[in-house]
Amino acid sequence: MQVPAPFEYERATSVDQAIGLLDRLGDTARLVAGGHSLLPMMKLRLANFEYLIDINDLSDVLGYITVEPTQIRIGAMARHRELLESAELGRAFPIFADAEKVIADPVVRNRGTLGGSLCQADPSEDLSAVCTTLNASCVIRGRDGDRVVTMEEFHRGPYETAVGDAEMLTEVRFPLRPNGASAYEKVERRAGDWAVVSSGAAVWLDGDVIADARVGLAAVGPNTAGLPEISAMLTGQRPSEELYEQAGIIAARSCNPVTDMRGSEEYKRHLAKELTRRALRRSVNRINEGS
Amino acid sequence: MQVTMSVNGAEVSREIEARLLLVHFLRDHLGLTGTHWGCDTSNCGTCVVLVDDEPVKSCTMLAAMAGGHDVRTVEGLEQDGVLDPLQRGFMECHGLQCGFCTPGMLMTTRALLDRNPDPTDHEIREAISGQICRCTGYATIVRSVQWAAAEQAGIRTSLPEQDDSRASSAVGGAS
Missing domain, CATH: 3.30.390.50 (CO dehydrogenase flavoprotein, C-terminal domain)
Structure with a gap:
């Protein structure tokens, strides 16, 4: 039986509260969204944390796909299924539907999120390649506010991103250009x-x-x-x-x-x-x- | 920690370890062993349950994460002694042999029919593509779901047309 090592479970009630928890707990804590990358790693004991902060209750505030005249903004908690089924996103960037159809399976896609995929930073992960292709930028929030980084800056290497211990990826932005x-x-x-x-x-x-x-x-x-x-x-x-x-x-x-x-x-x-x-x-x- | 959730319509509350997975919570703490525990790696899909009406692999979700949500397991399909149309479809069309994958297949296809009451073969196959059956070759599962869809729609007249050419050719080859 694969079971993670013991940890304390906290549930985030707001983005700021989650960042406050991360700030207090440092690198002993990790956010969990869909959990379909992190939990398997914890079950194999490849990842161990003293605290797990569940951000699924933030789906309502971070699950958006917003189309603006010059960009599309997607909240970090948008799930794979939502990315696949969004007609507006599919029209602007058909690459999303192409990729989402072949990411894991429909049941896994009910849980996995855009933010979780990028933060996992697996070199074989498809959405990171999609975001790189579309020249996306990532909004990282910390106690002092937001900073915006390019995908090249965000993805530092295998399983390593620009997100600091007391920070959280909240949004990914995709520039819209005609034709x-x-x-x-x-x-x-x-x-x-x-x-x-x-x-x-x-x-x-x-x-x-x-x-x-x-x-x-x-x-x-x-x-x-x-x-x-x-x-x-x-x-x-x-x-x-x-x-x-x-x-x-x-x-x-x-x-x-x-x-x-x-x-x-x-x-x-x-x-x-x-x-x-x-x-x-x-x-x-x-x-x-x-x- | 204390976790409280609705399971098959009834509120349950238990003291658990935070690391407890939903599949083990259902099986070992609630005794609902209808949900099977298979590969442990979110590949096989036999542990699928519905969380707020969406299929989820319960080996890759913490019980704590299900707190406050509505969980439905295969035990919740039958209502007042009447089997779900899918359960009857699997019986009518031989949608199982060993039965190990069946709880997950039933829950995923229940969610499919709730969203899409008249799915095509392709849509059924797509819906169960994250689940593994080593007995049926999937053809009878697809047929069972079609049977249930027709049953629900009240248009059952006969069994769906046999589309498993491989099965008939295998019989022919053996003679």
């Missing part, structure tokens, strides 16, 4: 599994040339960092199969996969190339279909 679309491609060994490799792409067109494009990969290295070299190569070009091929080659060269039970390094580089190509192609097709 764009996005897509997510994932290869997994079986339904609901972690990615062997995933690639996200977002493209914005100006007329018939690429105004900006971003690619984010998952499961091919310690970070889900974006690939600025691909953005630089694509910007100002007309979309074409040759261009997607070149972007794929950069993706395969720039990532750092390791051979493990999910596949060899060589196979993963092949996937990085092919999935990047497919995600870019699908993004551009979606812009053209929408116009």
Whole structure:
């Protein structure tokens, strides 16, 4: 039987109260949202805390998806199912529905949250790659107020984020730009599994040339960092199969996969190339279909 | 710590350790062993119960987290001696063999039919995609859920059409 080590359980009644508890308890405490990453780690004793602060009662205040003229703001407690089912989010960023359909399974998606996924900072986690692809920024709240960091600053390494001991990720912001679309491609060994490799792409067109494009990969290295070299190569070009091929080659060269039970390094580089190509192609097709 | 929640409509309150998982609370503290405890890693889905009408894997939720919420287990499906249409569907269409996955399958598909009374095959398969059955190959489970959906809608006339071509070809191959 897998059971976590003993801890004290507290239930947060407000964001400020949760931060107050974290401030008092320091690194002996951890927030739990959906719990579908943290509890398995605690059951395996890979993570041990003296205090667990349950923030599920904050779903009402942190579970929003708010569409504004220049950005979409999503509360950290928005659950996977809500992200998948939001028509507004799906219209603006189809990459979300692409990714959410292949994150775990529907029952797990009832519990898991956007904030929890990002804070887990697993290198194979799909939403981190989505947020990187969409150039998201993260709002971190502490006793002295909010600070906003980019995904590159947020995701410091495997299981490590910019969120301090007395801080909490409260919101993720996605800039909205016209004439764009996005897509997510994932290869997994079986339904609901972690990615062997995933690639996200977002493209914005100006007329018939690429105004900006971003690619984010998952499961091919310690970070889900974006690939600025691909953005630089694509910007100002007309979309074409040759261009997607070149972007794929950069993706395969720039990532750092390791051979493990999910596949060899060589196979993963092949996937990085092919999935990047497919995600870019699908993004551009979606812009053209929408116009 | 003290935890209080509604289980199958009745309020229960117990003194528990904070680290107690909901599945063990239901089975060991309340004696509701209908909820099965399987893989312990939120993969197999036999421990699914409804929390506020949503399916949740109870091996990956603390009992403490369910405090103040409405929990429904497989024991709560039958009402006044009448089995749920899903329970009857699983009987009619052979939706189980060993029965280990059945409590989770029943609860997940109960939630499915509550949201979507007329699901397609694909929607049923999608709903149970986080659950593992090693006996049926899923075809009879899908058929059982279809039976229940029709039963609920009051349009039961005959068993759903057999769509399990693999089963019939296997029989043919054995001859």
